[in-house]
Amino acid sequence: MTTTLTVNGKAVTVDAEPDTPLLWVLRGEMQLVGTKFGCGKALCGACTVHLDGEPVRSCVTPLEAVGGREVTTIEGLKGREADALRSAWAEVDVVQCGYCQSGQLMSACALLRKTQAPSDDDISGAMGGNICRCGTYPRIRAAIHVAARKVAD
Numbered sequence: 001m002t003t004t005l006t007v008n009g010k011a012v013t014v015d016a017e018p019d020t021p022l023l024w025v026l027r028g029e030m031q032l033v034g035t036k037f038g039c040g041k042a043l044c045g046a047c048t049v050h051l052d053g054e055p056v057r058s059c060v061t062p063l064e065a066v067g068g069r070e071v072t073t074i075e076g077l078k079g080r081e082a083d084a085l086r087s088a089w090a091e092v093d094v095v096q097c098g099y100c101q102s103g104q105l106m107s108a109c110a111l112l113r114k115t116q117a118p119s120d121d122d123i124s125g126a127m128g129g130n131i132c133r134c135g136t137y138p139r140i141r142a143a144i145h146v147a148a149r150k151v152a153d
Contacts (some may be wrong), residue, residue, distance in 0.1 A: 004131050005066045007032070008076025018064035018092030023047045025063055026073060030073070034074035036100045048103035055110045057129075074102035081112040083151035086141070092143040096134035104130050108144050117148055 004013045007030060026032045026049070030138050032114055035058055038046030042057035049058045050072040051065075085108050088094075095101055104127070111126035118126070123144050132140065 002062050003067050005063075005069065005071055008073060009070075012061070016063055018062060020063045021059050022049070022061040022063055022066055022071065023058040026071075028059060031113045032073050032075050036099060037100060038103075040102070042099070043129070043131070045103040045107060046100050048106040049131065050077075050106060050110060053110065053113070055107050072106075074106060075119070075128060077106065077109060078111075080097035081109050081147070081151055085109055085112065086145040087150060088143040090140050092146060093134055094139040094143045095130075096132075096136050100130060100132045100134075104132065104140055107148070111144070111149060112148060118144060 001018060002013050002015050004011060006012070012030065014025050016025055016029065023035060023037060026035050027037070035049055036046035037059060038044035040059050042060040045057065048055050049055050051061065052069050063091055085105055089105070090117040111122065114128050115122050120141065121143050127140065
């Protein structure tokens with residue numbers, strides 16, 4: 001079955017079953033491998049992408065739920081919030097192993113697009129579903145605060 005979707009601003013037609021997880025289409029069909037497979041159960045956040053600007057777990061999002069909607073992956077993440085986050089991530093030296101980072105950045109960007117000056121509670125709420133096996137949570141939180149200041153300037 002063919003489905004047309006928009007990924008990172010480009011219309012794409014894929015041939016896959018309607019219940020195929022979006023993650024497999026992104027990684028396997030489209031070779032967009034920045035989105036990672038972690039748990040396959042929407043528990044770790046490594047597969048986070050934006051669907052119409054909202055963070056979703058692509059490992060449990062069926063292709064049939066995506067048709068006609070805008071999918072943004074880490075490869076297509078743009079804008080001042082994304083730029084500020086990437087800069088802050090480097091400034092704070094967030095990354096350790098890096099496996100979870102695309103999902104972390106996708107969730108953080110969605111947060112900053114909704115909340116200009118997030119509190120620690122806002123960050124905890126937005127980032128709570130993203131697991132970092134290296135435990136860089138304090139640096140992630142610090143980088144989000146740094147990025148929020150950059151966006152505000």
